[in-house]
Amino acid sequence: MADYDAIVIGAGTGGLSVGAQLAKQGRKVLILEQSERIGGCCSTFEQQGFHFDLGASLIEATDLIDEAFQRLGTTLADEVALLPCDPVYTVVMKDGTRMKYPTSLEASAEEIRRIAPAEIANWERFCAAMKELSDNALSLFRSPMDTMTDFIRFFANAPTMLKYSPLFFCSYQDVLQQYFKDERVRESITYQTLFIGLPPALCPGIFAMVAYGEHAGVYYSKGGMIGIPAALERCGKRFGMEVQLNTSVDKVLVRHGRAVGVRLSDGTEITASVVVSDINAKTLYLNLIGEEHLPWLARIGIKSYEYAMAVPMLYLGVDYTPPLESHHTLATLPADMVNRYWWETYEKGRYPTDQQFGIISWTSHSDPGLAPEGQHVIILTLAPAPYRRSDGRSWDEVKPELTEQIIDYYNAHYIPGLRDHVKVATLATPLDFERNLRLPEGSIYALRQDITNETIFRPAAKSKSIAGLYLVGASTHPGGGVPTTIASGMIAADLIARHE
Amino acid sequence: MQHPKRRRGHLALWILLLLVGLALVYQNLSEPQKRFVQNILRQAPYLPARYAV
Numbered sequence: 332m333a334d335y336d337a338i339v340i341g342a343g344t345g346g347l348s349v350g351a352q353l354a355k356q357g358r359k360v361l362i363l364e365q366s367e368r369i370g371g372c373c374s375t376f377e378q379q380g381f382h383f384d385l386g387a388s389l390i391e392a393t394d395l396i397d398e399a400f401q402r403l404g405t406t407l408a409d410e411v412a413l414l415p416c417d418p419v420y421t422v423v424m425k426d427g428t429r430m431k432y433p434t435s436l437e438a439s440a441e442e443i444r445r446i447a448p449a450e451i452a453n454w455e456r457f458c459a460a461m462k463e464l465s466d467n468a469l470s471l472f473r474s475p476m477d478t479m480t481d482f483i484r485f486f487a488n489a490p491t492m493l494k495y496s497p498l499f500f501c502s503y504q505d506v507l508q509q510y511f512k513d514e515r516v517r518e519s520i521t522y523q524t525l526f527i528g529l530p531p532a533l534c535p536g537i538f539a540m541v542a543y544g545e546h547a548g549v550y551y552s553k554g555g556m557i558g559i560p561a562a563l564e565r566c567g568k569r570f571g572m573e574v575q576l577n578t579s580v581d582k583v584l585v586r587h588g589r590a591v592g593v594r595l596s597d598g599t600e601i602t603a604s605v606v607v608s609d610i611n612a613k614t615l616y617l618n619l620i621g622e623e624h625l626p627w628l629a630r631i632g633i634k635s636y637e638y639a640m641a642v643p644m645l646y647l648g649v650d651y652t653p654p655l656e657s658h659h660t661l662a663t664l665p666a667d668m669v670n671r672y673w674w675e676t677y678e679k680g681r682y683p684t685d686q687q688f689g690i691i692s693w694t695s696h697s698d699p700g701l702a703p704e705g706q707h708v709i710i711l712t713l714a715p716a717p718y719r720r721s722d723g724r725s726w727d728e729v730k731p732e733l734t735e736q737i738i739d740y741y742n743a744h745y746i747p748g749l750r751d752h753v754k755v756a757t758l759a760t761p762l763d764f765e766r767n768l769r770l771p772e773g774s775i776y777a778l779r780q781d782i783t784n785e786t787i788f789r790p791a792a793k794s795k796s797i798a799g800l801y802l803v804g805a806s807t808h809p810g811g812g813v814p815t816t817i818a819s820g821m822i823a824a825d826l827i828a829r830h831e
Numbered sequence: 832m833q834h835p836k837r838r839r840g841h842l843a844l845w846i847l848l849l850l851v852g853l854a855l856v857y858q859n860l861s862e863p864q865k866r867f868v869q870n871i872l873r874q875a876p877y878l879p880a881r882y883a884v
Contacts, residue, residue: 504863
């Protein structure tokens, strides 16, 4: 008799989602988390009275998250106080052009009219196509995508998707070029490819629907993004789910080709009928399980995956009201410049401080409670950074000077007055993400998300090598992001209900 | 009924024409489009192995 029905390794949003669903199924569930807090990249920490979000700073596709809560007998609205972020973004372009994207599509069209009146019809055409695509593609996020049968079944259930299948084989940049002629309009909706972890030339065109999907509403969790994993944990605990923090798993125990439990770093063994992993799939298969348990083809496959990009983040507590216009400001570059940055800078191990682009999250604009009275929280999601620096210096070594250079750059280009008002400045580098969250090479989306790493080519939710082993989180379908990892928990819970 | 050698010759010609056509299409792609194709071609040999994971 096993100690638990299911052990979940990692209390990220995927791990908590599957843990809560399995507990609701009546199973005895234990979640083991190596760090001192839940949530993984969707978490919040406090420093000198300022509350900073570790990674994610917004949620969209709330229908998907709501579905997870409804399965737990409640709703997202009942469990999490969501604050709408409208406008979705303010965009500050390379040439200094500023525009806002309100939630309303019509109001966004008016903003486009201000910049490029001739593009209004194209915007409407783009939105109509992306609406049809989004409506049909949503089931892709709810369905397992482990086998060719799953893949064919998806297209059979959503035949309209066949019309959009060419978008898998062209880039996001191509799609924008098909719809828009004005470079500034294209630049204003180009940054979204970094949400997938790729530059515009490599990001599959299908993800152009993200730029439309944001207009269904973007939200912030009051009190910090930790509100979402905390709600999942609370719901799971109602059904008896246990969560153990500061507990590191060293090995997944495999007997006769089946996962039968885990060994902790202190040597304790805990047995379970099912093991669910919410950690990077390469770490799982190569370190926690071991190559010797994998068939030869799977061994080649798991080694072939490349890690997704790493993104440094600068957490700032300031004692003034920053001259920003909205919760999120995108500091953008034209698509070709982002591509060049990717190939000539990022992939060559360089990290310049004089060509930054990214997201400025002014979270205390939506929730003043995140900072002491009269003060504010600003979180800078910086340009993608190489894990290995070509100058031979370690991230720890460059951290103090890099922090100052980034503050100077943003002070000069995007947030006037910043330099004189910084009270707290903490930089998280790729190395910090690796050390603190166990994200190998700091990869925030686990594995790259181009078409050769997606759907049936991403590690399967139900392991094809080890019986009783299931995967959730960014490593498996549907990939990285808060709604998608929560969806991966629903997919795994359904598979476990069917097979175990 | 064609002679097998002649049939093979025709097939080789069609394959050659296809490759020339693909090369021409590739030459006319923009730099970002070439990168997109290169990225897929670079990883394509791993697809059967990735499907096995």
